[in-house]
Amino acid sequence: MNVYLDHNATTHARACAREAALKAIDLSGNASSVHDAGRRAKAVLDRARAQVANLADVGSREVVFTSGGTEANNLALKAFGAMPLLVSAIEHPSVLNVRKDATIIPVGPDGCLNLDALEQLLTGNEVPMLVSVMAANNETGVIQPIEDVVSLARKHGAMVHSDAVQAAGKIGSAWQQADLVTLSGHKLGGIQGAGALIVRKHISLKAVMGGGGQELGMRPGTEALPAIAAFGAAANEAVNDDLAGVASWRDALEHEMLAAAPDAVVLGRESERLANTLCIAHPRIDAETMVMSFDLAGVAVSAGSACSSGKMAASHVAVAMGHDGLARNAVRLSLGWSTTQEDCLRAAAVWKDIVTGFEERHRAA
Numbered sequence: 543m544n545v546y547l548d549h550n551a552t553t554h555a556r557a558c559a560r561e562a563a564l565k566a567i568d569l570s571g572n573a574s575s576v577h578d579a580g581r582r583a584k585a586v587l588d589r590a591r592a593q594v595a596n597l598a599d600v601g602s603r604e605v606v607f608t609s610g611g612t613e614a615n616n617l618a619l620k621a622f623g624a625m626p627l628l629v630s631a632i633e634h635p636s637v638l639n640v641r642k643d644a645t646i647i648p649v650g651p652d653g654c655l656n657l658d659a660l661e662q663l664l665t666g667n668e669v670p671m672l673v674s675v676m677a678a679n680n681e682t683g684v685i686q687p688i689e690d691v692v693s694l695a696r697k698h699g700a701m702v703h704s705d706a707v708q709a710a711g712k713i714g715s716a717w718q719q720a721d722l723v724t725l726s727g728h729k730l731g732g733i734q735g736a737g738a739l740i741v742r743k744h745i746s747l748k749a750v751m752g753g754g755g756q757e758l759g760m761r762p763g764t765e766a767l768p769a770i771a772a773f774g775a776a777a778n779e780a781v782n783d784d785l786a787g788v789a790s791w792r793d794a795l796e797h798e799m800l801a802a803a804p805d806a807v808v809l810g811r812e813s814e815r816l817a818n819t820l821c822i823a824h825p826r827i828d829a830e831t832m833v834m835s836f837d838l839a840g841v842a843v844s845a846g847s848a849c850s851s852g853k854m855a856a857s858h859v860a861v862a863m864g865h866d867g868l869a870r871n872a873v874r875l876s877l878g879w880s881t882t883q884e885d886c887l888r889a890a891a892v893w894k895d896i897v898t899g900f901e902e903r904h905r906a907a
């Protein structure tokens with residue numbers, strides 16, 4: 543039996559998303575064309591825009607489609623390149639690596655943003671600043687205090703960008719208060735290739751790429767209609783997801799894993815977390831060994847760290863939380879809309895086999 547517990551990397555396409563994408567492929571019009579085929583493509587685009595706007599609780603004209611979360615993050619940070627930038631230490635690389643001039647806001651051992659540090663950084667600044675803090679962390683699932691970030695920023699005349707790629711469809715509403723919000727279709731049950739930057743109507747944003755006037759002039763280029771249609775359909779379904787099952791299976795999984803390895807550490811355990819995410823580090827088994835052992839047993843999990851190049855780096859999130867010694871050991875199990883209780887029971891059994899096998903080999907050596 544193959545088990546997929548890497549939904550924070552990408553989640554399964556929902557049936558409605560697949561259907562919407564296939565219909566859009568068959569349309570073959572360009573949404574910018576004035577003829578009938580173009581108008582039909584535009585109708586699909588408009589519908590998806592309204593669906594994504596509904597998820598974000600904004601107006602349709604505040605949704606700017608991009609190729610994904612990475613591009614939306616880049617657009618937000620580069621379009622306001624002249625503003626001093628503050629970013630949290632636990633951001634996704636598509637925020638952390640965009641501007642070399644960014645000042646890092648630390649997080650505490652609980653994985654939550656240090657609000658006092660943010661206030662200090664904001665205080666006394668004469669020019670408006672841009673603050674970028676994610677709504678929930680992709681490795682630990684720790685939910686960030688966006689409401690406080692927004693009110694501190696407002697007090698100091700700063701603007702807020704929030705990467706809500708992992709939070710959208712799982713938690714509302716604080717991230718919806720940010721001035722700029724990043725979303726990604728394939729994390730919601732769409733397909734890869736579409737995301738959005740929500741640009742609230744009081745914000746004036748100039749495109750960072752040259753080209754046509756698509757997306758209200760903020761993001762040129764022909765829209766990826768099939769991926770956008772899938773994004774809209776998935777967003778529409780995700781707003782009604784019931785995460786109660788996922789939450790209880792994640793908690794049971796965590797309980798079983800800690801019972802098998804009592805000295806393992808769950809990162810962010812004491813904080814409010816997304817219901818679907820579990821980041822756990824075994825003190826003596828590195829993440830690479832763990833991910834490979836899970837894989838051999840037919841269970842897909844990932845290293846806590848981003849491993850876009852296929853090789854596992856130390857988790858900058860674990861380091862930011864002060865867990866330097868565990869930064870190469872953290873693995874992430876992330877559940878999704880298609881996860882079943884059996885998947886979680888299987889993952890718990892595999893973890894138990896891995897850790898007991900490891901301890902036995904060590905005792906024998």
Ligand code: PLP
Nearest residue numbers: 610611612634680705707708726
């Ligand atoms: N932001 C966060 C928090 C993410 O987890 C990811 C992907 O893992 C991204 C941004 C990038 O999104 P995309 O894969 O759509 O470029």
